[in-house]
Amino acid sequence: MFADYSWGELLSIFAMQGFAGLILFSVFVLMALGLAIIFGQMGVINMAHGEFMILGAYVTYLVSRLFETYLPSLFGIYFFVAMALAFVVAGALGMLVEWALIRRLYKRPLDTLLATWGLSLILQQIFRSVFGAREVGVTIPQWMMGSLPLTDMIEVPINGLFVMALAMGISLAIYLLMFRSRWGLQVRAVVANRVMADAVGINTGRTDRLTFGIGCGVAGVAGAAFTMIGSTGPTSGQLYIVDTFLVVVFGGAGSLIGTIASAFSISQAQSFLEFFLSGSMAKVLTLLGVVGILMVRPQGLFALKLRK
């Protein structure tokens, strides 16, 4: 399969495919981080994760329309405002959902699957009623859409760089929150032993709500970023949900490092396979690989060592 290409071309292939893999990796990280917090830390199977992402995308759409109409001179930077708002809106809705729905189900984790699935259907229908069944077109500022030509063969898409930078920024922020802040300490304490955490005076209810809210907020930011590369419609969230769970489960629930490692291995495998095989075959082989590894290591790549 290498015979068709010259050495120079092969080098470019590896450079370009490596970069394509990095973009896919960043996309996976962005998708999965919110879920890793909610599923990994709280054990809630949030089937509405995709809808929280699309909520962020719709917020971006609304902000872009607002800027187009009222502040056309600042259109180039609306995206940053949109991402911040997407975080706030999705996070607020997440906290509301946790208060109204999820907190009643902590003792029945499997039921959270049904409840959040129902929630995802409700959210889809709300999107459809408010924004219409058709996809909306989000106008991306011109400077974010081009590419940087490195050589004749290699061109680096700017939105790819943007998604990469964002994924790194958010991962870092989550890391600091989880391991360097008081809230992170409380979250980890609640995950490790809820009863004991309660006993030493941690407000577990508030910690849960905040955790769920932050997870949903991160999903909202991811959705905002994905308006650059994907579609924004009532059911677009469904496109992401399978890959998202795949990444989180493969990485090992509860481990943020695991999520990142799993996103990296799945994305690189898929991206290289896609190049040398067809798209559908690449997906099949990647999934087979994941299934195979999960059979050997059911706990995922990285598992938290807890005394049960």
Added chain:
Amino acid sequence: MTKKSPQSPLGAPSRRAFLAASAALSASLFLPKGLKAQDFPTAAVNTTGLAVTDTDVTVGILHSVTGTMAISETGSVQAEKLAIDQINKMGGVLGRQIKFVQEDGASDWPTFAEKARKLLVDDKVASVMGCWTSASRKAVLPVFEQYNGMLYYPTFYEGLEQSPNVIYTGQEATQQIISGIDWVTQNKGAKTFYLLGSDYIWPRTSNKIARKHIEKLGLEVVGEEYYPLGHTTFNSVINKIKLKKPDVIYAIVVGGSNVAFYKQLKAAGIDMTKEKPLLLTISVTEDEIRGIGGENIDGAYACMKYFQSLDNPNNLDFVKSFKDMYGQDMVIGDVTQAAYLGPWLWKAAVEKAGSFDIDKIKAASPGIELATAPEGYVKVHENHHLWSKTRVGHAQPDGQYKVVFETADLVEPNPFPEGYQ
């Protein structure tokens, strides 16, 4: 082929003004077409117990208004309701006003079959306008054949099907593919093609036909590739395209993947306005461009039978009525127009047969002409597909297509193309 058929209702402007005025009066007092219900006694025009009374007739609309396909099917529902509304204002069918029962297929194929049975068995509808995906059509087909219903199916599709109980108002695959490929080879000097599609029956069958035709012309297919429905990252295939440097990217990507594909193509520095490579698609109508964004697909070519920008009196009327009914920011794609033809073709068949009976409509349908179609003139073929022209449109930044080519004659529908399978 500009002969006016007797069913041409929107022909001359004077008559239109007359119609508008008469529509203001009560339809039952004043029937402009002169077809009065009492001239066609119900017992005579309806011998099989369909939902036809002395004053009205019930038809079914069966599309997904919820679920993932609602994005695509909404336009079809709107067009069908518009056509029914216009027919009613003209006095209805055989003097009877059309009522409709709308059912939601909910993007779920068994639901389509169940709702089709409900429409035919419980509601006894005289015909059904509906379905969008091939999967939903395949699901309802046995129901329509068992209970002898009539389905008007609007979507361009892969062909390889012909049922006496279906009128296919969209193009089958060869009608959409062959003229388009001929056009890029003759006018753009294309020699190499990269075929790309979503992974299901329509893109695969269409690309099979495209490949055969390309190879018949002595040209080369340098790549063929399918991605799962809903795939959202296309960087790898875009890299492959850059390496293979095809003259033409032949893309049949659908749904949400479409948006991802075109946005990433643009971000990767493939500028379609330079036409090197040139992009030709058969899956992006004006409807899809709304999601993709006109600026992201500027310069691509699409091969369809209808574009909203078609400049003929029928279409100007149609676009205006559509926007008046549903809002000025509406866009109309190929399938929406094909859906609009459904009620009109059914009306023409009923009037030609002088009866609502399904068997008589089946017999009357071949040869029916519609000179008022927004796409121009269409005619029903023996095989229940439509003769129609094929056109190539050039995508503009405002999300509309500029028509750059149209076949001189109507293209014959050929759902079972020999040598292409």
